[in-house]
Amino acid sequence: MGIVSWIILGLCAGVIAKVLLPGRDPGRLIGTTVIGVAGAFVGGWLSARFLDRPVANQFFDLYTWGAAICGSLVLLVAYRILFGNSRN
Numbered sequence: 176m177g178i179v180s181w182i183i184l185g186l187c188a189g190v191i192a193k194v195l196l197p198g199r200d201p202g203r204l205i206g207t208t209v210i211g212v213a214g215a216f217v218g219g220w221l222s223a224r225f226l227d228r229p230v231a232n233q234f235f236d237l238y239t240w241g242a243a244i245c246g247s248l249v250l251l252v253a254y255r256i257l258f259g260n261s262r263n
Contacts, residue, residue: 218246
């Protein structure tokens with residue numbers, strides 16, 4: 176996948192993660208994209224490390240999307256744990 180594919184995947188994964196965990200989170204489009212792209216890397220690492228299932232390098236692979244969304248959810252939860260009370 177190219178960089179544009181990672182950005183699109185990250186944006187979609189970030190949006191899906193925010194739909195699954197609604198609330199006040201950082202940024203709008205840029206923040207969602209950053210969380211999604213970082214979540215894709217975190218999800219891929221978690222999948223390869225703990226599930227012994229490396230993520231394929233294909234855009235339309237179900238496991239790639241699942242890892243990206245799960246990684247984004249992990250980052251959103253971590254953000255809320257660390258900085259949850261600072262956004263009142």
